[in-house]
Amino acid sequence: MKKNTDAGLLLIRLSIGLLMLLHGLAKLSGGINFIKGMVSQLGLPQFLAYGVFVGEILAPIAIIIGIRTRLASAVFAINCLVAIFMAHSNDIFSLGKHGGWAIELLGLYLFGALALFFTGGGKYAFSKNNIWD
Template identity: 60%
Template sequence: MKNNDLGLLIIRLSLGILMLLHGIAKITHGVDFLGGMFKDLGLPSFFAYTVYIGEVVAPLLIIAGYRTRLAALVFAFTMIVAVGMAHASDIFKLSDTGGWSLELQGLYFFGGLALFFTGAGKYAASTNSKWD
């Protein structure tokens, strides 16, 4: 039995919930450490607060299936920034067990990219716009 919409729902819930946990941790513990990282790159430290868009707002929209394509694009961009800021030296590395060192970040990025191209599916709070 083939059900693409159920598959998209499972992907949306998986990506959204798992990333939202990272966002909740940042809400609970703050983003001061990120402010320092932005400052070290010559950027304003208040940019650290943008992490809430990528790790809280976008995942909630993805979970709900509202503006999924737009949220997924933000989600994927968040992963590009995260890799660039904290994991750039690991892009071409393998882990001790032989997997890609950035496989979690890669799954988030490519999952977000896939949702950008597919949309939310029919099990979503969509508005039938081009961004759902």
């Protein structure tokens, strides 16, 4: 069977991007208050909470379409790291109740974003000729 790396990259882009986009869209309907509270507890201005929309809506859309995939994936990965350290820091070295890593979904998002950062979007991306593609 012939290897099709570009189809695999498209599948990763679509799955990672669409699944995280759903998280971002859910925050549009009031889910941002929880994040504002976490940001305030750290002594940071609440407006920083709106950065979640960049990492969970704009970056996933760019990844899905394939526009500046590497840049969008870097933003996405940073968003995942912020989520890990702000909301899930107690679970980094923990197992869930079914034996998997307690933050395995967030880990999959993070490592998927890192994979796209290193590979780019592939030939099925909208934009392919920039250093950030």
